[in-house]
Amino acid sequence: MDTSALVLFSGGQDSTVCLAWALSRFDRVETVGFDYGQRHRAELAARPVILRGLREMFPAWASRLGDDHLLPLDTLKAIGGSALTDDVAIAMGESGLPTTFVPGRNVMFLTAAAALGYRRGIADLVGGMCETDFSGYPDCRDETVQATAKALSLGLARPIPIHTPLMWIDKAATWRLAEELGGEKLVQLIVAETVTCYQGDPTRHNWGSGCGVCPSCELRAAGYERYRAT
Secondary structure, three states, rough: OEEEEEEEEOOOOHHHHHHHHHHHOEEEEEEEEEEEEOOOHHHHHHHHHHHHHHHHHHHHHHOOEEEEEEEEEHHHHHHHOOOOOOOOOOOOOOOOOEOOOOOOOOHHHHHHHHHHHHHHHHOEEEEEOOOOOOOOHHOOOHHHHHHHHHHHHHHHOOOEEEEEEOOOOOOHHHHHHHHHHHHHHHHHHHHHHOEEOOOOOEEEOOEEEEEOOHHHHHHHHHHHHHHOOO
């Protein structure tokens, strides 16, 4: 029996590694992205470029890589208050979380993905959530993800496994996993095409494009340096 998975694919480093992970394990893989009113469109623009690169560079994966979907979730923009959706400075907020935190984002993403998967005949979801080397978002924690999986399984009356291959590894290990999955070709595709910068800055660095100073860029750059040093 063929296996299938739906990957939450943003166009960033982590979701690209998760997509490669899924392509190495499932017979059919589809992808879903979300337009939630984010301030920059760089990640969304990167998605088709990365998908095309994967198909061209990895013929064995190309046959497994199915449809891509883009869902609007502009409720998050309407709620607002985040540095990722509004003109808000990136800083530590009064709640103890960075202003880049978008409340409920991952729970909404997983719920929408599960509903799409239901219609597509896909139960397994794959996401890049991680609580090892991250910005402290509570909806990235394993406890949150597994609680969401349980709620979705109950609500859809079927098991909804949520796979998080990056949950317990740091950014250096994420780069290393990319190499294990797709060799230097995949590492270079991630460097060249993925976007993780909160500002969507196109400035080039040896680890990819970004402003170099936002928390996401700092995590990515430091992880790349540790990865290359080993």
